[in-house]
Amino acid sequence: MIRKDIKALAAYHVPDSTGLIKLDAMENPFSLPDDLREAWVNELAQVEINRYPDADMQGLREQIAKQEGLQAEQVLLGNGSDEIIQMLLLANEPGVCVTPAPTFVMYELISRWLKRSVASVPLAKDFSLDADQFLKLCAREKAIMAFLACPNNPTGNLYPEETIVKITKGFNGLVVIDEAYAPFSERTHTHLIAPNVVVLRTFSKLGWAGLRLGYLLGEAGFIADLNKVRMPYNINSLTQASARFFLQHSDVFQKQARDICFERNRMTASLMALDGVEVFPSQANFILIRVKDADSVFEALKTGGILIKNMHAHGGLLRQCLRITVGSKDENNALLVALREVMV
Numbered sequence: 001m002i003r004k005d006i007k008a009l010a011a012y013h014v015p016d017s018t019g020l021i022k023l024d025a026m027e028n029p030f031s032l033p034d035d036l037r038e039a040w041v042n043e044l045a046q047v048e049i050n051r052y053p054d055a056d057m058q059g060l061r062e063q064i065a066k067q068e069g070l071q072a073e074q075v076l077l078g079n080g081s082d083e084i085i086q087m088l089l090l091a092n093e094p095g096v097c098v099t100p101a102p103t104f105v106m107y108e109l110i111s112r113w114l115k116r117s118v119a120s121v122p123l124a125k126d127f128s129l130d131a132d133q134f135l136k137l138c139a140r141e142k143a144i145m146a147f148l149a150c151p152n153n154p155t156g157n158l159y160p161e162e163t164i165v166k167i168t169k170g171f172n173g174l175v176v177i178d179e180a181y182a183p184f185s186e187r188t189h190t191h192l193i194a195p196n197v198v199v200l201r202t203f204s205k206l207g208w209a210g211l212r213l214g215y216l217l218g219e220a221g222f223i224a225d226l227n228k229v230r231m232p233y234n235i236n237s238l239t240q241a242s243a244r245f246f247l248q249h250s251d252v253f254q255k256q257a258r259d260i261c262f263e264r265n266r267m268t269a270s271l272m273a274l275d276g277v278e279v280f281p282s283q284a285n286f287i288l289i290r291v292k293d294a295d296s297v298f299e300a301l302k303t304g305g306i307l308i309k310n311m312h313a314h315g316g317l318l319r320q321c322l323r324i325t326v327g328s329k330d331e332n333n334a335l336l337v338a339l340r341e342v343m344v
């Protein structure tokens with residue numbers, strides 16, 4: 001029978017977005033250019049779908065490693081980075097996991113599935129992280145691992161490098177630097193990879209959310225051990241073929257990421273000009289805002305055809321907060337018009 005604590009959980013809820021402008025899930029708003037789509041479909045047509053996928057994915061891991069200036073042995077692939085978070089929590093020694101709060105919800109959710117406890121350090125009002133406080137909690141809890149989303153979701157800020165380095169040096173458990181928003185961020189941290197430091201990435205935000213492909217970068221020995229809890233054939237053949245093809249055209253996606261950053265900065269300035277909206281600076285492809293009544297703003301936008309993410313129910317620092325994914329120029333303009341109407 002199902003465990004009582006699992007029964008008590010709510011399943012991960014994905015709202016119905018049919019017919020709405022979708023600015024809730026940090027997706028890339030651009031569809032594939034026609035010529036690229038056609039060439040991609042031709043690639044997919046070559047896939048031998050009657051066969052199991054390439055289990056080792058050496059070629060794909062080499063492509064990713066080359067892009068990062070690392071070796072293929074330093075790359076582990078997951079069915080989304082969520083699956084890699086699960087592998088990390090599955091394979092690590094028993095013990096407490098420490099995270100900042102608020103942060104990405106899956107660290108805690110997957111920990112619960114695996115009966116692991118999580119301790120959290122509250123971020124300051126400006127969402128900064130006190131490294132000493134973080135290290136103190138790690139020591140007090142005799143923690144075995146820590147997750148640092150850099151930039152953080154849902155706040156959008158990137159902790160200063162000194163903060164991250166202080167934690168990686170001062171904590172001898174595993175530090176997972178989750179760089180899901182690396183394509184939009186001014187800084188990445190692969191240079192910090194060490195026996196106790198790994199970097200987690202995903203292609204979801206770059207434009208391939210539908211593929212479900214994430215990767216972990218770390219020392220070869222660590223990756224080899226973690227590979228022992230990877231499901232055989234976890235990356236299906238269509239995803240592998242697509243990723244290999246798209247990586248050969250990464251300039252297209254890099255350009256889209258630059259366009260998204262441009263729109264993010266434009267949106268930040270436009271939102272700041274609105275009365276009653278507090279805007280938090282972002283290094284990601286979303287912007288967190290605080291309003292007087294998040295529930296009513298969220299509902300009014302939804303009624304007007306725009307879906308964003310209401311963070312208010314999380315409480316604490318997220319009270320009255322809304323998270324807006326940066327969309328295309330037209331989508332962003334529609335959001336601004338609707339928000340202006342709602343806010344008066």
Ligand SMILES: Cc1ncc(COP(=O)(O)O)c(C=O)c1O
Nearest residue numbers: 080081082104153180202204214
């Ligand atoms: C910080 C962070 N890590 C990981 C993920 C999961 O990404 P994926 O789509 O690769 O599972 C997300 C998704 O929102 C995220 O915000």
